[in-house]
Amino acid sequence: MPERKVIVESEVGLHARPAATFVQTAAKAPIDVTVARPGGTPVNAKSILSILALDVRNGETIVIHAEGEDADRLLDDLAAIVSVP
Amino acid sequence: MTTVLAPVAGFVIGLAAVPDPVFSGGLVGPGTAVDPRRTAGEALAPLDGTVLKIHPHAYVIVGVDGRAVLVHLGIDTVRLRGEGFGVLVREGQAVTAGRPVVVWDPVAVAGAGLSPVCPVVALEARPEALRPLAAGPVLAGEELFRWD
Numbered sequence: 001m002p003e004r005k006v007i008v009e010s011e012v013g014l015h016a017r018p019a020a021t022f023v024q025t026a027a028k029a030p031i032d033v034t035v036a037r038p039g040g041t042p043v044n045a046k047s048i049l050s051i052l053a054l055d056v057r058n059g060e061t062i063v064i065h066a067e068g069e070d071a072d073r074l075l076d077d078l079a080a081i082v083s084v085p
Numbered sequence: 086m087t088t089v090l091a092p093v094a095g096f097v098i099g100l101a102a103v104p105d106p107v108f109s110g111g112l113v114g115p116g117t118a119v120d121p122r123r124t125a126g127e128a129l130a131p132l133d134g135t136v137l138k139i140h141p142h143a144y145v146i147v148g149v150d151g152r153a154v155l156v157h158l159g160i161d162t163v164r165l166r167g168e169g170f171g172v173l174v175r176e177g178q179a180v181t182a183g184r185p186v187v188v189w190d191p192v193a194v195a196g197a198g199l200s201p202v203c204p205v206v207a208l209e210a211r212p213e214a215l216r217p218l219a220a221g222p223v224l225a226g227e228e229l230f231r232w233d
Contacts, residue, residue, distance in 0.1 A: 012163045015143075017105075018110035052145055055136055067120060067146045068175050 002072050003065040004079040005038065014056035014082060022081050023048045031068030033078070038063055045078070087148055087232040088180050088218070092128045092156045093191075093203055094225040095121035097217075101202060105160045108204045113155065115215050116206035117230055119223060123192050123201075127173075127185035128158055129225050131205060136178045136186070141170030144186055145208070152232055153208040158189050160200040169193045183226045207232050 010018040014035075023066065026033040026045040034042035038061055043050035045064065056062055064078050091097075096119065103109045103118045130136075134148040142162035147153040158170070168191040174180060191201035207215055210232060218228040 016161075016163065017107045020107045045206055047209065049137075049145070049147075052155070052208070056136060 002067060002073045002075055003063055005061060005063050006079045008017055008056050008058060008060050008062060008082045009085045010082060011058055011085060013058045013060065014051055014054065015064070018081055018084070019048065019051050022078060023051055025081060026074070026078055029066070029070070029074045031066055031071060031074070033064065033066040033074065036063050036065070037061070087132055087150065087152050088130065088233055089131045089154055089205065089207070089222045089229050091119055091219065091225055091227050091229040092131050092205060093119055093121040093126070095119040095221050095223060097221060097223050098202065100206075103160065103202055103204050104200050106115070108157070108206070109211065112210045113204070114206040115210050115212040116204060117217065118202050118204045120202050121191040123195070125190035125192065126188070127225070128156060128187045128189060128203070130182055130184045130186050131156060131178040131229065133182045134180065134182060136174050136176050138175055139172055139176055139186065141167035141172055141187065145204070146180060152210070153210055155202045155204070155206040157206070158187060158201070159191070159194040160202060162194060162199055165194070165197060167219070205229060
């Protein structure tokens, strides 16, 4: 199961600019993508509403999961977005 | 159909005029923005619903039909770390449209070198589903746009 466990380095967490960029990137992919806290319930990474509700703060770890064509490349892109301080 | 109210008094400038490309480019969603009157006051719930998220500088209210509206009080105001803002509601709390949810001071925001412009965004809405109901000067609690 392709997934990435990454620390959210963005100062504002997964909100505002990083959240919008993250969701836009996920939404362009033709495959399902989810985000969760480790051990938590995954939410749809293509939904800005779900991402804002998840309320991930700076320094928290998230698990991004995707399956299907080019999943690894998509996960790398998404991990890179949240890794920018 | 949901009618979204202006959370603050001011001047309706549209999302494209917001000095932040994430909002002006519609990346967060379609909507509009209010350049607030420069007086301290309350920011209101823009619709009937439940407080999904409340930060000092931003909040999301989700209506009974699942339509959710984000109000962002100023641009990059997360940097103020809540200073000058007072939260009046809890997450999960039911609110009626027009209820005060945050007290804030646009003058203090501007004084900190940040834009006090308030984007009001219909999350996950189709842009064509929104119809503006206000242009130019608007009072807090007046109808801002319709969400079909």
